[in-house]
Amino acid sequence: MILFDDVSKMYRGAPKPALSNVSINIGAGEFVFMVGASGSGKSSFLRLILKEERPSAGNVHVLGQDLRRIPSRKVPLFRRSLGVVFQDFRLLPQKTVFDNVAFTLRVIGKSSGFIHDAVPDILQTVGLAQKAKNYPHELSGGEQQRVAIARAAVNKPAIMLCDEPTGNLDPATSAGIMNVLSRINASGTTVIMATHDSGIVNQMQRRVVEISAGRIVRDENEGGYATTTIPLGELDTAPIPVITEENSAVAEPTPLRSKSSSDPDEIASPFPWELRA
């Protein structure tokens, strides 16, 4: 389904590669957590899958296609089989919940008959059937993220990429979101989720891939968030292990939100929300 073959990614002007010699194989229907410190390369990993970036070396295969061989005019077609969810929801404020989800289908030319079948269906799945006529600002954060998930899932994508989907939500709401994602995964969609939320990772017991300084340092099935490697020389920016109340056995990094704002990878959003002019 997704195959990285010795992939490296250098950004222009950056001293160190964002990803170096990454090889990984993710099968159909898997649920994978990508964990790692901010700037470790998780976002670059997701962008490569989306063909937002091209690898500096190595090959990326997604859905049996070599991404290098997809001409740029075919990229839109390729992206229709992917769904993407962001930390900050990215809903259209002047459109209702229904229209936000329907927008995705309208712009890829689906008939209005299909839209009127598929949208209520997916809103039912994410538990928002009652809020179809509401506007995003009338919803809670959790509900807004459910709309975003509905938008990403409405076209039944083969792969769903989630970039810290619970990053702005409280633990109870996050659990609801994970519930929805699990349901979507159970229907056959491969879900790849970048996250800093240790509670979720530890609870779900799914495949965990840990990236540190552009390299995969851990890849275990039914893993936890526990991080064992702190690269030398990065101790000052590395997460501080603390014991939490939830799971005292596991050393857990505190998500340092204030710290991450100084990280260039966090400032520049992984997806071109604000298109550069």
Place this chain on the structure above:
Amino acid sequence: MNLGFVLREVAAGLSRNLSMVVSIVLVTFISLTFVGTAILLQSQINQMKSYWFDRAQVAIYMCTDFSTLGGCDQLAASPDQKLAIEQRLTSATLAPYVERFYFEDRDQAYANFQEQFKDSAVVDLVSPELLPETFWVNLVDPQQSDLIFEAISGLPGVESVIDQRSYLDQIFALLNAGSLTAVAVASLMLLAAALLIATTIRLSAFSRRRELAIMRLVGASNRFIQTPFVLEGLVAATLGAALASAAVWGIVTFFVQGYLTEALPSTVFVTASDAFAAMPFLFMTGIGLAVLASYVSITRYLRA
């Protein structure tokens, strides 16, 4: 492609940038009006050329008792000399080029002169003796007046040979310069219009950047994303072209036909049909320019 969706996007884009759209309409309107005026001026020149060049004659002025120019020595041309000219014009060498010619004697010339300057005091100063006898020659091809110069101008009793077209050429050069100026101004304004369209489309795209980002993310085709913007430019430019066409028609109907034709009744002027002939060109220029500018603009915006 969902046509209703695209049209709604176009309407939303146009209403969101209303002031910019109005400025596009105005700039294309004015620049295309200049283009239309240049076209009208050119067809006016062509009409006048074909009208006057057909009537332009070569004048062979004979010596008078007072002329000192050419082969004259203050001695009027003799009947033999005039006969020689007539024979030369009907000779085998020149006859194929000469359509017809006639001889104007002093009394006819005086009558014509009086007719032409009847309101002027100069009439009283001129007597028939002062005016030259003239052979008026119409050529089969008015451009071959050189032949007459070579054959006639050296002959005895000939004061000078004048092609009337040489007077006309100066007038037409002036009119041509005017039409070229209009074209130059029009091209500058069209350039301004193209840049303005490109800027407006960028603004329009920027104000819809959220929608555009989602469209790109969920796999809307490039053509689907671009079409509303190209249509926006097209609608604005079409309005501008329509206004310019109306203005060109107005200029012809009210200024040329309504005023100039009455003021100068002996001159042929462009008619409304010339204005209608220019309109397709105005629309094609405006629409082509707008589509090109907005397409380039939105494509560059999306690629950046």
